[in-house]
Amino acid sequence: MNSKQLQYFLATVENGSITAAARAIDVAQPAISLQLANLEHELKLKLFERDFRGVHLTDAGKKFEYHANIILTQINQAKADLVGNEHECSGKVVVGLSQSICNVLSVDLLTELEHRFANIEIDFRIGPSNVINNCFAENELDIILGYELDEQLENAADTLALIRENLYLYISQKPQNPAYYELTLYGSMPFVDLQHYETFAPNKEDALYKLLNKQAKQAGIKLKTKSAFGQLMTTLHYVMQGVGLIVAPSSSAFHLEKQNLVRAIDIVDPPIQRDVYLSMAEDKKHNAAVKVVYELIRELTANVHDNKDWRGELLDQKYAHPSRNNIEALVAS
Incomplete structure (x- = not known):
């Protein structure tokens, strides 16, 4: 709907x-x-x-x-609630985010700005979470989408938990590595079973690397990892070719899932999730263009979550879509 x-x-x-x-x-x-x-x-x-x-x-x-x-x-x-309009709201807004979040939000964000706020220019700074966090700390970013609620985010303006994204094990629909054949039968797998498969991993300072290794330590296992290729799409290309595996959120690979090039295996016992936070720089909280982009990110996150492109629990409910089941209950009342 x-x-x-x-x-x-x-x-x-x-x-x-x-x-x-x-x-x-x-x-x-x-x-x-x-x-x-x-x-x-x-x-x-x-x-x-x-x-x-x-x-x-x-x-x-x-x-x-x-x-x-x-x-x-x-x-x-x-x-x-979006401040201003396309005639009176203008300026450049610098947004820091990961490759996976950029993958799911950037096109829609650019399209909406073009149609609704044509005088706002957006500049994406894309990179590992630790690099983006450092850029925010150095006042190089107006808005950040980050994974760790550290002191700098807590002290930023209007920080909110946006979405609790699910992490999946992604595999090619046609794996070439014999070690992956049994995974074609899996719809889900316990976290501890990840220890049996080598997966691509980001650098050791990245939030995802830290999360997975923290979970592995709690589970008493050691993960087998190899370095990713820096660029997300290059790494995903190897996964698509059936010669690699990656643990990632749906935001990174939803377009490949729709093309039936990769498949997501649920990680359970426990499920692996992480919160994504949205913040704006304290000195930008009265900047109309920054506030517009901030609100659009909230709106578009609700949209892509509703489309199942970014799966998990939507924590920010401002622009949440009424579900079909909710509507059916309302009509029946």
């Missing part, structure tokens, strides 16, 4: 027919019909009765109209 579907639904209700709604909001009629059909399919509810005079709400549709109005109002209010 998305805001476009809700908009088309309410426009159809207001205008009494899909044809009239298409004219009112200047959208092609087939596009509205398709979105409404998708909405009814997702909800598994019939929202409209259709006849030669137009459309009429079913009982479920009448209940859903009430909640759709509330949801759209909340979405619009959330967007209104």
Whole structure:
């Protein structure tokens, strides 16, 4: 479910027919019909009765109209929280983040800025967590997405826990190494079993390396690791070719999963997760452009989490999407 579907639904209700709604909001009629059909399919509810005079709400549709109005109002209010507008908000914003977070957020962030805040320029500084943290400490960054809530983040402006991301063992759909063949049968594996497989690992100062080795120490095992290639996509290329494994969040490989090039194996007993924090520099908390980018990151994180591209627990609920199950419960109430 998305805001476009809700908009088309309410426009159809207001205008009494899909044809009239298409004219009112200047959208092609087939596009509205398709979105409404998708909405009814997702909800598994019939929202409209259709006849030669137009459309009429079913009982479920009448209940859903009430909640759709509330949801759209909340979405619009959330967007209104973004400071300024495209005509009066401008400037350059420097954002520090890891390669995996950049992979899942950068395109959407650049697209939204182009459409909504064209006068804001964004500069991504991408690197290992320890390097990004040092850049933030040296006041070289306006915003940081980091993994360790250390003293500098705690003292930064508006620090919040954004998402608790899940970590997975990624394997090629067609492994070439015989040692990986048995992994093709696994949907999940206990953390201690990682000790039997060599995996690519970041440098020893990186937050992910520290997390995995801390967990290994607690479990009484030693992990077999080999150095990654610096660039995430180079390392993932080796994984895709079936000659390597990597422990990583879904943000790093969601696009490869969709192309059926790699597969994620759940790590359990215990599951491995880490919190991602969003912070802005203290001296930038009154900068309108920085605040806009900060809020857009929160909004887009909720979007990619809802799309299952960045999997885990969404900790920042400001822009969280109502789930289909929640909507079904509301309509049934």
